[in-house]
Every structure is written in C-alpha cells, then in structure tokens.
Amino acid sequence: MHVPDGFIDAPVSVAAGVVAAGAVAVSLRGARRELDERTAPLAGLVAAFIFAVQMLNFPVAAGTSGHLMGGALAAILVGPYTGVLCVAVVLLMQGIFFADGGLTALGVNVTVMGVITVLVAYGLFRLLTGVLPSTRRSATVSAFVAALVSVPAASAAFTLLYWIGGTTDIPIGKVFTAMVGVHTLIGIGEAVITALTVGAVLAVRPDLVHGVSGIAAPLKLRIDGELVDAPAVTRDPEPAAAARSTRGFWITGLVSAFLLAGVVSFYASADPDGLEKVAADQGIDEKAEEHGAADSPLADYGVGDIANARLSGGLAGVIGVSATVVVGTGVFWVVRRRHEDEDDRGTISRDSDSSGESDKCGGSSSESDSSSNGSDRDHHTNTDHDRDHGHV
DSSP states (O other): OOOOOBBBHHHHHHHHHHHHHHHHHHHHHHHHHHOOTTTTHHHHHHHHHHHHHOOEEEETTTTTTEEOOOOHHHHHOOOOOHHHHHHHHHHHEEEHHSOSSTTHHHHIIIIIIIIIIIHHHHHHHHHHHHHSBBBBHHHHHHHHHHOOOOOOOOHHHHHHHHHHHSSSSOOOHHHHHHHHHHHHHHHHHEEEEHHHHHHHHHHGGGGGOOOGGTHHHHHEEEEEEEEEEEEOOSSSOOOOHHHHHHHHHHHHHHHHHHHHHHGGGGOOOOOOOOHHHHHHHTTTTGGGGOOTTTTTTTGGGGTTTTHHHHHHHHHHHHHHHHHHHHHHHHHHHHHHHHHHHHHHHHHOOOHHHHHHHHHHHHHHHHHHHHHHHHHHHHHHHHHHHHHHHHHH
16 A cells, blocks of 8 residues: 555645654654664564565455555564564665655655554554463464554555545545455455464564563463463573574575565566555546656666566565665664663763762761861870870
8 A cells, every 4th residue: 555646735745754754763762672682683674574575466356456564563573663663664665766655655655554554553462462361373363353453544544644635536435435445355465464474483483573572471382282381582682692593583584585575476466456446446546646766777666677577576576675674674773772872871871870979988988087087186185185284
C-alpha cells in the first residue's frame, strides 16, 4: 500500500511528514533501550527481510494482489521503536531508488505503513500474550491476529488522510468500504507470513523475539511431546558471545532474503495491489503524479539496460536487500553506540560525583583532625600555665 505522489494534497502530506518525523525521532530514542550488541545487526536483517518479502505480491482477489507491510513482524521481532525505524528504512530505500511510494508522500507512507501498523500490532500482540498461556503456539497465534488487524487499520488510516486531504472528490464511504474490504483479505496474507516467521524464530531462537520478553511466566516450547521452558531473554550479553551466538542465524536470514528477492520474486503476482486497484476503480488516481525517481536505474524493481526480466528483477532485488541491510545495520549501530556513549558519560559523571564526595569527606576529616590537634595544644598550653602559676 505504497501511496504515490498526487493522492494526498500538499498540506496534509506535510502534516503527515511532521507526524512521521516526530515518530522517527521518538523511535530513535526508544530504540536505544531495545538495541544491544546482538540485536542491532538483527534489526538490519529484519529491515532487509521486509524489503525482500514486500517484493512477493500474492493474489487476494480477481485482479488484485497484496504484499507484506512488515510493521507487525518488525515490532514483534525487534521491538516497537526499532520496528518503526525498520519500516522507515525500507520505505526510504524503496522511494529513493525503486520509485515505489511517492517522495512527497513519504511521510504519509511512514505514518500509515510504519507507525499505525506497529502501534496496532504490537499493542494487540502484547495484550494477547498477556492473557493467553505462555507457549510458542499462543505467541504465534497472537502474531497472526496482530498482523491481521494491523493491515485494515492502516487502510483506515489512509482513508482518514484521504478524507481530509484527498485530491479527488470521491465519497468517503465508498473509499472506506473498498479499502478496508480488500486490505482485510491482504491482512490474511500478512498474518500468515508474520505468524510463520515469528513461529520459526521462536522454534530455534526464542531469546531473539523481543515481543515475548518481559512475560511473567517463561515461554514454553514443545520438544518431543513435552513442554519445556524456553531460554530466557537477556538484554545485555557479552559482545563476543553475542556475535558468536547470532552469526549463523544472521547469515541464514540474509541468504533467505537474497533468495526471496533474487529468485522467488520473479513468480510474484503482477496484478495491482490493494491501493492501486481501489484507486483505479474509484478514481482516486486521477491526479496521480509521476514519481520523482522514475528515471532511477532501479525503478520498478528492475535494472535498466538488462532486457531479461528474470535477471533484471532478481538483480534489483539483490541490490535492494544489500543496500537495505547495510543502511539499516549502520543506522542501528549508530543508535546503539550513542546509547553506550550516554551510559559511559553517566558512569563517569557518577564516578566524579563519588570522588567529589570522598574528597569532601576527606577534607572534613582533616579539618576535624586539625581542630582536635589545635584543641589538644591549647589544653597542654593551659595546663603548663597553671603549673607555672602554682610554682610562683
């Protein structure tokens, strides 16, 4: 549901951009608490994986397709703040290099596809995992429901923005019904992908799923027919141990993303997605504008000057995954390093305060000793004076 330029007027697009910028700023601060030496590279992997899976449009109705939005998946795996950043990185890469989603509509897309989906999905996921049994099955079902609800919620948010600042005069009731109806079907696909991915990670590395951290009862995994406690989630592992423990998982995930974007994407549905279909049917796209990056060599997920469609699309997918994982991982490492620097400054400040208090205590003790010594000298002087007076 990438909103192109021209669907929403300039004032509302600017307002959505301000909202999106504020959400990203808040997420940059919040992500410092979610990211550590282990999860920073994993967050970059999640962004790359979302980019890859978004290339896999699946059919949902006659002449209509859908694709993953990714907000629910990102929020459950790496946390809500980091999840917003993951989706924002993906949308930025798609808008600039692949002419997917308008540049002036970037704020609209981040707000609708990133902020709304993350807020709805993560809130619902935590609510469900809080009341359901602490098992892998319950967490997977919760992920399914959260992802399913997040997609029509995002379509409703777009409808609200269109009602306020749409560039065409279409009855809002018709837009709402069409958008929510088709995106409920797309939400089923989103839910299946999210549940399968979260369930797979829970099966092999439940300690890497942010959404199940903080649950009072330990998560249960069924092994050989018996329920056993899953490994506890720790947020501050040793850096070397963290790198060793996640390297294989990270490589496997990245290879999967390359295969999905570079090979499987060739077989994706070519039908328009839900928003494109509704826009064409209802006349929302009457004032759509040409994308500012339409001349990009990677526009429309193909490499220019390569005639072979399979090779062109596959190569574009691989380039996109590579660029997203590099940019995403870089962003998350910077966020993590800033958090560490703040911790270091706080530690130094506390040490300085402690040192200052010790110096004050030492100075007070010295003054007391000096005062005591002075009193003793005065006492001896007075005693000597008394003896001299008595002799006279």
